[in-house]
Amino acid sequence: MKRLHNFCAGPATLPLPVLQKAKDELTNYRGKGASILEMSHRSPEYSAIHRQAVQRLKQLTGAGDEWDVLFLQGGASSQFMMVPHNFLNGSRTADYIDTGRWSDNAIKEAGLFGNVHVPFSSKESNYSRVPAEGDLSYSRAPQYVHFTSNNTIYGTQFASEPDAPAPLVCDASSDFLSRPLDLDRYGLIYAGAQKNLGPAGVTVVMIKKSFADTQRSETIPTILDYKTHQARIFNTPPVFAVYMVNYVLEWIEERGGLEYFRDINARKAARLYSELDRDDFYRGTVHKDSRSRMNVTFRLRDKRLEPEFLDRAEEHGLLALKGHRSVGGVRASLYNACEMESVEALVEFMQQFRAKHG
């Protein structure tokens, strides 16, 4: 049975060596007589995995002792409410940059807990760009500045962290570990694992201790309080997902870390965008300087050809290229585990399709 080229936006393709390790160990973890799925989350085996995953994440991102790494549940959508529940308290203000559906959802949840100021929104252009320098009108003294580093649905991405008058809080779900981060600028980074990091079911939260100390909510439920999770593994973590993340982190290390992925991801995206820009048979959907290296979105000049494009692509072993249901068109997601050979296969198919229909 052959594995195909998988461009799914998430849950997304995983490194084959990681899947194979998990497969080998699934009924009996390293001769211990039970699967890792069947062991206590307080067992030495799982504790070692959890610790190692935390260490690897710190090592890869360059996070020192001033950072805590948490493996939580509930996805980025849970962080949308946990962040303001912890850090806004009715009278405080946070600034939320609005670059897409997920930013917008985060803004709605924040509004339940405090004041939200939106220093930039590209909503009126159907989220076709992220802010350029000078586009951001911050409030006077925001508690934090929230942004979505990559916008999966629309195919835009911040080229680097926005300048901001407060610690950044970032929904990095769809480009976390795809490139180095300027950690000093952040207070908190969260990411659902199911794009660059592992299977669905675990959410990584990196929180700077000094930022955590600005928490002021007094009636917060225990499990929604970051301090609960900073102190210890509070309740049963999603064991298998963390176990897989640990192997993905090992694979990232072995490949060469975040610099390696920054470069290869740049090359993968450039290969595909240059094919889009060859003529107007294919048309990128966003401003060129906002283009994402993770999710390449495009339409066909003749939109009526899109269903056929998608059908033929699937016959060629190119999976999950359909654009998000809310925007249509084509979307190729090129996360870390999507190899250059998959991009080459897609480009080759696009050339054939153009030759036939162009």
Add this chain to the structure above:
Amino acid sequence: MKRLHNFCAGPATLPLPVLQKAKDELTNYRGKGASILEMSHRSPEYSAIHRQAVQRLKQLTGAGDEWDVLFLQGGASSQFMMVPHNFLNGSRTADYIDTGRWSDNAIKEAGLFGNVHVPFSSKESNYSRVPAEGDLSYSRAPQYVHFTSNNTIYGTQFASEPDAPAPLVCDASSDFLSRPLDLDRYGLIYAGAQKNLGPAGVTVVMIKKSFADTQRSETIPTILDYKTHQARIFNTPPVFAVYMVNYVLEWIEERGGLEYFRDINARKAARLYSELDRDDFYRGTVHKDSRSRMNVTFRLRDKRLEPEFLDRAEEHGLLALKGHRSVGGVRASLYNACEMESVEALVEFMQQFRAKHG
């Protein structure tokens, strides 16, 4: 590599046929060219799994159209705050039966959202029993009555649902699907999967629609509102955990459903308790009429022998028998996937150990 007898309290042993299916499919799900871990949660493949798991749960429990089945994240600990966040609103009262650590945690969270009345607590006897008929002093008109059907740490269990003047809300994490339920008495049932149902990382919530309609909280974050999840799959579910749960449900069906497990679980527990009651070398820690069929807790008459008991047991291939860190002693967890042969192996070891040290 041999699999051993696993008595872990959770994450707990899983049916071997389920693990083997997952193993076979891990790198390529049914010839689709990708792992189920790598497919969109909106894909036809995952959607079919999710729907099937919901249907199987309804079929097994006898839940009709008046029930919704949700697969959420965050464990029972998240439900501790979600339930009162939805159903208490400051002036309302709920009754919480206090039979252990998890009940107590649920009570603490409920207190953030409304009035809590405790109709029974066995805290002063170190939670050595659940209420008998007549022990429960309910408030005048509680919104709901919360109980923990099985108490993993202490080894107690309700023999059946308590009589109550309001819909029951149950933390069934450690005995869900181990026996039939009297569904008409419930408004909501929740269970972390990692005992009887699958791997850690998914929480099953069964909610009666008429009970859901009593929700009154107006400023609840979207993801904490049960209505959000009743309406649709709101955000990326823990795909692998639900996939595993679906196979465990299939296995429960094939074995003979909840009546089968009620009977076999009764026999497994009886086998072990009769060994405890043979003389006073081993001593059960709870009232006989409150004994759990899921978690059998006991001490040795000579407590100094307990470390040796646990070491020798492990050498005999009997895993994870150590009592919860907060109570000590020995705990054998006999969930659905713990086979009678494992109980027999434990009993045989206990007899040998008694013969040597008694």
